[in-house]
Each structure stands twice: as structure tokens, then as C-alpha cells.
Amino acid sequence: METWQEVLRKNSIASLDTLASRFGAENFPELDRLRLAAENFEFRISPAMVDLIKSPDDPIWRQYVPSVQELEVHDGIVDSLNEDEDSPVPNITHRYPDRALFLVSPVCASYCRFCTRRRKVGDPEKIPMSQFESAFQYLESHTEIRDVIMSGGDPLLLNDRRLDAILSRLRSIKHIEIIRIGSRVPCHLPERITPELCATIKKYHPVWINTHFNHPDELTPAAVKGLGMLADAGIPLGCQTVLLRGVNDTPEVMKQLMHRLMLARVRPYYIYMADQVAGAEHFRTSVQTGIQIMESLRGWTSGLANPQFVIDAPGGGGKIPLLPEYVLSMNDEEVVLRNFRGDQFVYRQPNEEEAMAAMGRRTDPEYLFQPTLQLKKPAKRAKRASKVPKRKLA
Numbered sequence: 269m270e271t272w273q274e275v276l277r278k279n280s281i282a283s284l285d286t287l288a289s290r291f292g293a294e295n296f297p298e299l300d301r302l303r304l305a306a307e308n309f310e311f312r313i314s315p316a317m318v319d320l321i322k323s324p325d326d327p328i329w330r331q332y333v334p335s336v337q338e339l340e341v342h343d344g345i346v347d348s349l350n351e352d353e354d355s356p357v358p359n360i361t362h363r364y365p366d367r368a369l370f371l372v373s374p375v376c377a378s379y380c381r382f383c384t385r386r387r388k389v390g391d392p393e394k395i396p397m398s399q400f401e402s403a404f405q406y407l408e409s410h411t412e413i414r415d416v417i418m419s420g421g422d423p424l425l426l427n428d429r430r431l432d433a434i435l436s437r438l439r440s441i442k443h444i445e446i447i448r449i450g451s452r453v454p455c456h457l458p459e460r461i462t463p464e465l466c467a468t469i470k471k472y473h474p475v476w477i478n479t480h481f482n483h484p485d486e487l488t489p490a491a492v493k494g495l496g497m498l499a500d501a502g503i504p505l506g507c508q509t510v511l512l513r514g515v516n517d518t519p520e521v522m523k524q525l526m527h528r529l530m531l532a533r534v535r536p537y538y539i540y541m542a543d544q545v546a547g548a549e550h551f552r553t554s555v556q557t558g559i560q561i562m563e564s565l566r567g568w569t570s571g572l573a574n575p576q577f578v579i580d581a582p583g584g585g586g587k588i589p590l591l592p593e594y595v596l597s598m599n600d601e602e603v604v605l606r607n608f609r610g611d612q613f614v615y616r617q618p619n620e621e622e623a624m625a626a627m628g629r630r631t632d633p634e635y636l637f638q639p640t641l642q643l644k645k646p647a648k649r650a651k652r653a654s655k656v657p658k659r660k661l662a
Contacts, residue, residue: 272459276377279315287313287333295324298336305334308547310390314377314456320485327483327515330551332378337550344546346387350584357406358399363586366414370403371395372434373420377456382512382548384580389421400434408441415446417478424453424460428468435472447472450508452480454494455487461494466501478506478537482516484524492532499533506537509575511558512551513542519564526565526573536575544582555579555590563592567608 270278281287284306288296296302313332320328347353354363361369374388374395388394407413416438423431438447449469453460454477469475477498481487499505507529509516516522526536539561542552562577578587596604596612603615 270459272457272462275315275459276457279318280312280377281318282312284311284334290318291321291324301336301339302334305336305338305547308338309334309381309383309386310376310379312377312379316456316458316488316490317378317486320488325514327521328485330514331380331382331482331512334381335550338381338547340549341546342549343544344549345544345582346546348543348545348582349384349580350582351385354584357402358396359403360406362406362410362413363584366412367417368407368410368413368415369417369419370407370438371420372400372418372423373397373425375425376420376422377425377453377460380452382510382542382545382551384543384545386545386547395421404437404441407438407444411443414443415448416444417448417450419450422451422453422456423449424451424465425457428464431465432468432471435469435475439472446474446476448476448478450478450480454479454491454498455481458488458490458494461497463497466497466503469498469503470501473502474504476504476506478508479534480508480510481525481529481534482509482512484521484528487525487528487532495532495534505532505534507534507575508538508540509536510540510542510551511553511561513553515551517553517557517561519561522561523565523569523573526569526575530570530573536573538587539575539577541577541579543580559590559592562590563608566592 281290284296284299284302288299293299311334317328317332323329324333351361351363351369354361356362359371361371363369374390374392374397376389379390383389407416418434423434426434435447438444469477479495481491495505509522509525511517511522516525522539529536539558541555541558542548544552558577562574565574576587577590579590580587594606596606598604599617601617603617605613605615607613
């Protein structure tokens, strides 16, 4: 039986010539320009994703096969999230108050053409595995960090021994409470999810995994089996989906994806607007498309299948949530709302002054902490019917 490393090495497609041989040269009329796109960003399609491609330009093809559109840069930004500016030491991005991003692997099983970190993913010199010590020392010295997100590249492409060493070092830092792993391995290379991997991660709980599925077809039987193994190891699973033109930009496809994730014991976590990254602008939809998709989910299916829809703000502003407008008007007296069907409802605001006057209460803060109920005194025990006579001393 082949190891997961052998499966990835032997059966992946990592050259445009092999791709053209597999799917027909007629589907690559601009092969020379495509080579430029492949040179700008690493190219590899894992065997699981190759097998899912049904036809050129289908949702799986669009995610992984290079396109000449990658060479057209309009308003794209190389480091669209300004991660490098927020990197105090190599491999660490510290943007939020109590959490930090830790890049631990430069490689992926498949390289997504819409990748936010296409400027560095696939290049071991830009995600240097030899400089972890400065990252660990930074995490140790910053006691405000309670949550570390391991990313890359894909952390689960590390072998078990190296992954164990990183998790062990992180868990030894007392103020780090939560460890998260961001990985597309359950989708791209389900063979990697082994009993040994699950046992390694399980030792360091609480560890969460946020995986990444963009289309219902990606939840193959093998992927679902791997997700089940992780869940059975006590690992909470979330999914970060990216809204992509021609892949999942319809309510029907996105709802089906959310339902299939739930069946696989994965909680939908985020739907991201595609980042404004140079080389991936052709994947972007309008923001209105994302809001329409959220409207098709909210109320029409389980709340558990409703992720947050966010824009990771260009320039390093962080994740900003977006919702359809359900509040039609609001003042001190009432809020006018609409539900998922478009019906309007009025919610009355509480009148604080009247409420306090009716209660006859003072409004000073000290009074608000006084108990509102009088505790009853415990009832006295009933007297015994007869007393036991005292014994006389001899």
C-alpha cells in the first residue's frame, strides 16, 4: 500500500504538458502564456482533484488549472492583506490582540489559483522552516496571545514527527490556550488522514482544524471518511469557504455545500469574499452576490449551516462581517425588522425610565447589585416528642 507521500508524488499533475496530455491539447491554445502563469505561482493538482475534473472550465478545473487571466493585473495587490507588514519575526503574523498566525509549511498538496499567499506559498525561502525558533520565542514572550493558527502552505503536509514537535512546543507555552490548524488536506489528499496523524493531534487538545471546501463535489467518500476520523479523535472541525466566480457563486451550489459539510460533521465557519490579490482577480464576484447567497441561507436552512460572510479587508484591516439588511428602521421606541420571507415586524424598545419608576428602584449602580428576592429563613426543626433522660454519673 502506497504512503500518502507516494500518492502525492506519483499521481499528481505538476506540469502543463502532463495536463495537456490528460485533458487534450485543444483545451490549452495559449500554452506558452500559461507557462508564464505557472512560473508566477507554483502548480500542482493532487490526484483526488484530478479525478474530480469532469470537463475543462468546470468548478474544479477553475480552482487549480492555470489561466492566462492570472497575467492580467488591474487593481490586485501582491500582499493584499498586508501580512508581511504585520510580521514581527519570520513566519508570524500578529494582527489581532489575542491571536497570531504561524506559517509552518511552505507547500500544499494542490495549489489553489486564487491563493492569498501566492507571493510566497511553494517557496521554502519565503516560508523558512529553519527559522521557527524566533517564532516560538515571539509567541513565548507575548503573553497576550492565547490562540495560535498554524497555516502555510498546509501544516498537515508535515510528517507526523515534525508536526508533533511543533504542537508539543506550542502546548508548552502556558498562555496559549487554543491551537488551530488550517488545512485543505482533507479535501486534496484524504490519504494523509491516518490513525497516526489523528493520535498525534489528539495528544495536544484543545486543537481545532479549519478545513477548506469550495464545492459540494469536493466532499468525496474518501474526504468524508478522513473528516470522520478527525472528528472521532475529538477535533472540532470548521470550514472556511471562498466565494469564487464560476465555482460556487450561486445560492443552490452554496446551500448544497453547507448541507454536505454538516453531514460530514463540519461546521461552516466563514464564507470569504475572494481577496483582492494580484493574479486572482478573475475569481472575484460582486459583494452583492455574497449577500444574496447569505439571504438564501438565513431562515431557509439550519442556522448551523449559516457561516459568517466576511471581507478580509485589503491593507490588513482584518475580517469584517457582512449581512443582508434585516433592520429597516430603528429609534428609541421601536425597531422595524424584516424576516427571511420579507415580512415586516415591530419590536418595541424598553422604556428604561418607566420600568425603573414602576419598580420603585433607584438607578444608581450600587443598587443594581442588590438581591431582588428576600431569602426565607430556614424553618426550625420540630421538637422531639420526648427527651432522652440524662444518665446519672456513678
